[in-house]
Amino acid sequence: MKYAAPVTVEEASELLAATPGARVFAGATDILPQARAGRELPDVLVDLKRIPRLSALANGDGWTIGAAAPAARVAHDPAFRSQYPGLAEGLALIGSDQIQSRATLGGNLCNASPAADTGPPMVVNEARAVVASVDGERTIPVSELAVGPGRTSLRDGEFVVEFLLERPGPRRADAYLRFTPRTEMDIAVVGAAARIEFDPAGVCSGASVVLGAVAPTTVRVEGVDELLAGSSFEDDVLERVVALCRDACRPIDDKRGTKEYRTHVAGVLAVRAIKIAAARAGGEG
Numbered sequence: 001m002k003y004a005a006p007v008t009v010e011e012a013s014e015l016l017a018a019t020p021g022a023r024v025f026a027g028a029t030d031i032l033p034q035a036r037a038g039r040e041l042p043d044v045l046v047d048l049k050r051i052p053r054l055s056a057l058a059n060g061d062g063w064t065i066g067a068a069a070p071a072a073r074v075a076h077d078p079a080f081r082s083q084y085p086g087l088a089e090g091l092a093l094i095g096s097d098q099i100q101s102r103a104t105l106g107g108n109l110c111n112a113s114p115a116a117d118t119g120p121p122m123v124v125n126e127a128r129a130v131v132a133s134v135d136g137e138r139t140i141p142v143s144e145l146a147v148g149p150g151r152t153s154l155r156d157g158e159f160v161v162e163f164l165l166e167r168p169g170p171r172r173a174d175a176y177l178r179f180t181p182r183t184e185m186d187i188a189v190v191g192a193a194a195r196i197e198f199d200p201a202g203v204c205s206g207a208s209v210v211l212g213a214v215a216p217t218t219v220r221v222e223g224v225d226e227l228l229a230g231s232s233f234e235d236d237v238l239e240r241v242v243a244l245c246r247d248a249c250r251p252i253d254d255k256r257g258t259k260e261y262r263t264h265v266a267g268v269l270a271v272r273a274i275k276i277a278a279a280r281a282g283g284e285g
Helices: 009-018 031-036 071-075 078-083 085-091 105-110 119-124 224-228 235-248 259-281
Strands: 002-004 023-025 044-047 057-059 062-066 128-133 136-141 146-148 159-166 172-179 190-198 204-212
Touching: 009 044, 009 128, 009 159, 057 078, 071 078, 071 085, 071 105, 078 085, 085 119, 085 172, 085 190, 085 259, 105 119, 105 159, 119 172, 119 190, 119 204, 172 259, 190 259, 204 224, 204 235, 204 259, 224 235, 235 259
Parallel strands: 002 044, 023 044
Antiparallel strands: 057 062, 062 159, 128 136, 128 159, 172 190, 190 204
């Protein structure tokens, strides 16, 4: 096996184009355990950590997060946490403190695990991914990145360079919750992200809920915006949100939870996340 460490996006793109089957990595927090477990590795591994653009974290008109930026750096940036507390919560749940110093947002999303803790908060905030190859760059919604467990929409020779997030409005906030059998270093049985926005009068003007670990990919719960817009989060409205969330679930049975259990928990977590996001957004409801 060969190891390559390019220092520019162009160099990495050329390496991947010249070596079909080469694989990129950033933190190596997944690929090293896979190697120890006996999984076959590619002939060439391309390390993206040395490309400055991929390790950057910039706050301008919106946020630009390098795909290889350490999760700990992004999750604990004070300005980022103040604008995207839910996404920061998801990033802070990736493994232990030591793992977070190497793990990356790009790796967590491109592994395409249905239970990835950054999937729901990235999708609920309508994040976009900048993807590069020798043919140039293109931008896609993060919701289109994973197409199934362990599978992405990336073409041969493509890799994610960075993620883009718009600056949130003054009365908009997010939240992310997950349920695990243990409190730390476990995989989500269910994850739920919510985004709530209020108008200047304190009335809900926008809402979104995205679930994780209940289907092959993240699931945006349709109809939540229509239910919550203009409401004061009355109990009967939230019960209808619960029903929508449970209808959206397509989970599996495994050792961490049954289909029925995941479906039940999804509705509970979604409502809790909505309430947290609403409190953060400062609405009057």
